[in-house]
C-alpha cells in the first residue's frame with residue numbers, strides 16, 4: 001500500500017514537472033515571438049517617445065510614402081555657397097549651416113530614428129570650393145545640446161571645431177579658412193561623445209577642387225553610413241547615402257563611355273572597416289583625392305572610419321551593374337545599389353574616354 005502511494009506520488013510530481021516545464025517553454029516562446037514583432041519604445045534625448053523594431057526591412061514599394069531625404073537629389077547636389085570677390089581678387093564662399101538634433105526620420109519603412117542634422121539632412125550639404133577660395137561658414141546650433149563643425153583640411157587651430165563647443169538653442173560660430181588641400185574631406189560635429197554625435201548623422205562632405213579643375217565627368221557623392229536603431233552600439237542598417245537598398249530600387253543612371261567620378265566618404269561608426277566593390281568594371285582610385293595620379297586600378301576599396309577618396313571609371317557595355325559593400329553583412333543590411341548604364345554615343349565625344 002505504501003509502495004503504491006509512493007509511486008502515485010512520484011507520478012504526480014513527474015506530471016506536474018512536465019506541465020510546469022512545458023508552460024515555461026511555451027511562455028518563453030510567446031515572449032520571444034512578441035519580442036521579435038513588437039516595436040520597442042525609446043525616449044530620445046529631447047524627450048520624444050519613439051517606437052522602433054530595429055529590424056532589417058527591404059524597402060520595396062516605399063515610394064508611395066513621403067521621404068524626408070532624397071538620395072537621388074543628394075547624389076549630384078553640390079553647394080557652392082554665396083559667391084563674391086574680395087578686394088584682392090580672392091573668391092569668398094559663404095555658407096550657413098544649421099544643426100538640429102530632434103528630427104525623426106523613417107530611414108526604412110516602419111523604422112524611425114532620431115537623426116541629428118546639418119541643414120535638415122543626413123548627410124549635410126556637400127560643401128564645394130576651389131583651392132585658395134576663402135570659405136566662411138556661419139554655423140547656428142538650433143539643437144538641444146552643444147555641437148560644432150570640424151572640417152578636415154588645413155586651417156587655424158581655432159577654426160578646428162573641437163575646443164569651442166557652440167551652445168544649444170541658437171549658439172553661433174563662424175568658421176573661416178582657405179580651401180585646401182585639393183581633395184575630398186569629411187566635416188562632422190566634434191563634441192563628445194563623438195561616436196554618438198557622428199552616428200546620429202552630424203556629418204557631410206567638403207570637396208576642394210583644383211584651380212585648373214578636373215576633366216569633365218558625371219560627378220556624384222556617396223557617403224557610406226549606417227544606423228544603430230536599437231542603441232546597442234552595433235549598426236542595424238547600412239547604406240550609401242542613408243537609405244538602405246535605395247539605389248538597388250532606384251538605379252543610378254549613367255551613360256556608357258562617359259567618365260564617372262564618385263567622391264566616396266566613409267562615415268560609418270561602430271564598425272572598424274567598410275568597403276566598396278564595383279561590378280563589371282575597375283576604377284582608378286585617388287585616396288583622399290589629393291594626388292593627381294591614381295594610386296591603384298581596382299574593383300574593391302576598403303576604408304576605415306573617416307577615410308575617403310575619388311573613384312573614376314567608365315562603362316563600355318550598357319546594362320545593370322551592382323555596387324555594394326564586399327563585407328557581405330553590410331550589403332545584406334542595405335549597403336547595395338545599381339548603376340544602370342545606358343547606351344550613349346554623343347558622350348563619347350563630349351567627355352574624355354580612356
Ligand SMILES: [Cu+2]
Pocket residue numbers: 146147148189190191197202
Ligand atoms: Cu554634435
